Each structure stands twice: as structure tokens, then as C-alpha cells.
Amino acid sequence: MTSTQAPARAAVTLDGVTKVYGRGAEAVLALDGLDLTVRPGEFVCLVGASGCGKSTLLNLVAGLDSPSGGSIEVAGGARPGLMFQESALFPWLSVGANVELPLKLRKLDRAQRRDRVAELLRTVHLGDFGKHRPHQLSGGMRQRVALARTLALDTPVLLMDEPFGALDAMTRDILHDELERIYLERELTVLFVTHNVREAARLADRIVLLSSRPGRIIHETTVDAPRPRRIDAPEVAAIAADVTDRLRKEVIRHGQ
Numbered sequence: 001m002t003s004t005q006a007p008a009r010a011a012v013t014l015d016g017v018t019k020v021y022g023r024g025a026e027a028v029l030a031l032d033g034l035d036l037t038v039r040p041g042e043f044v045c046l047v048g049a050s051g052c053g054k055s056t057l058l059n060l061v062a063g064l065d066s067p068s069g070g071s072i073e074v075a076g077g078a079r080p081g082l083m084f085q086e087s088a089l090f091p092w093l094s095v096g097a098n099v100e101l102p103l104k105l106r107k108l109d110r111a112q113r114r115d116r117v118a119e120l121l122r123t124v125h126l127g128d129f130g131k132h133r134p135h136q137l138s139g140g141m142r143q144r145v146a147l148a149r150t151l152a153l154d155t156p157v158l159l160m161d162e163p164f165g166a167l168d169a170m171t172r173d174i175l176h177d178e179l180e181r182i183y184l185e186r187e188l189t190v191l192f193v194t195h196n197v198r199e200a201a202r203l204a205d206r207i208v209l210l211s212s213r214p215g216r217i218i219h220e221t222t223v224d225a226p227r228p229r230r231i232d233a234p235e236v237a238a239i240a241a242d243v244t245d246r247l248r249k250e251v252i253r254h255g256q
């Protein structure tokens, strides 16, 4: 019997991606022939030693920079949404106006924008904060606004660079739950960079460990513990311990 189902296309494909910064004696090889395929709906966490090229990789997938070699493909040519450790909100705009910006760029009319902003703020549990200014919010709330603004792009691919790295453990824990809920509800594909191996084991379907610079993939861990997970669950701790051990060996090998 022949199957009529086409194999699921990759959401993001990196094929032999190399990135060199600078030239000549000053040149820095940040990524070296990196291959990575992210399936639609997959949550992939990238971990690795400081400076191994994690942010470089996300910036390349986001289209903010071009690879020196190899190719990057995002399914359907969709431009991914990108979120950083800092919320990067416009301080002079209200929370609602910040979330509205991508909708304006997408040329939605005023009524559509109003409805979408209200819906997105409810999604991140900030339904009553649309008129506030970013400085009136806590760090965790600002990251919720940043997430709502990214979701306003209506992109299926979310790139997150240490988005919760500056938050306290309790706030981070709550935001893990929120992100997981939104990821599942909206069937997003997520590429998430973190230094926090526990966070990776809490969130990921797959943890990709990069070598020290130049970044190459040295190990991949499939996390099949059921969702939602607790960050202090024994299976999360066991996976985190294994990845930490591998990361420690890599850092020692590299002499850092």
C-alpha cells in the first residue's frame, strides 16, 4: 500500500551553515558547517558554552544577518518572530500600542487591530494593562508584552534568545507554563536559546548541545517526558544532569 501522506516538511532547515565575523587575522569563526532541521510544531532548545554561537544562529534564522556559507530555509518563507532577554518595548508607547505595531505594519484596519490587541493581551494574561506604559510593569509582565507583540506577527516560527534569563525563578516558572500553553494552543515551532539546562529540559522536545566556538552540534537529547512538566520533576532533573555533564566536559575540553 502506498501512503498518500507527504512527509512533514521541516519548519526550519540549516544546511552546512558557517558564519565568520571580520576578515583576515581578525576573523572569528562563530559557526562551522552546522546542520539542523526543526520539525513543524517542535520545541528545540539550544544550549552551549558562552560564545559558542547560539545568538549568531538565531540572528541568521531571523534573517538579521547572512551566513558566510551554507543555507537556511524557513518553511513558506515565513519571517520568524524574535524575542530577546530585554523586552525591547518602546517606552513612550502604551502596552497596547506596542502590541499593535506589527498589526499596523501588516496593514490591519483599526477595528481589526483593536480586537487583535485585546485578544493577544488576554492570551498573555494582561487584558487590563493595555493603557499602561512599559515602565509601570514588572520584568515578567514586560516579557509577556514582548511575547504578545511577537505573536502579533502571526508567524508559526518563534525564535527566543534567553527570553527569561533576567527574571527571578518564580516568574520564570510561571512564564514557562504560559509559553508552553501558547506554544501548544497555536501549534508554534520554537527555537529557544538558553544557558539554563533545567529550563531546556522543562520546555524542549529536543535539546541541541553546541560545541564551544566554533559552534557545531555535539549532542542531541530527545525529551519525551509528558507535558506540562515541572522544572523540579525527577525526569527533568535527570535530563538536565546528563546535558550539564556533557556541557561541562565540552567546556573543560575547550579549556575555558
Ligand SMILES: Nc1ncnc2c1ncn2[C@@H]1O[C@H](COP(=O)(O)OP(=O)(O)OP(=O)(O)O)[C@@H](O)[C@H]1O
Pocket (backbone or CB within 6 Å): 021, 022, 028, 029, 030, 048, 049, 050, 051, 052, 053, 054, 055, 056, 057, 213
Ligand atoms: N558582530 C560580531 N563581530 C565579531 N565577532 C562577533 C560578532 N558577534 C559575535 N561575535 C563572536 O562570535 C562568537 C559567537 O557569538 P554569539 O553571541 O553568537 O555566542 P553565544 O553562544 O550567543 O554567546 P552567549 O552565550 O555568551 O550569549 C563569539 O566569540 C562572539 O564574540
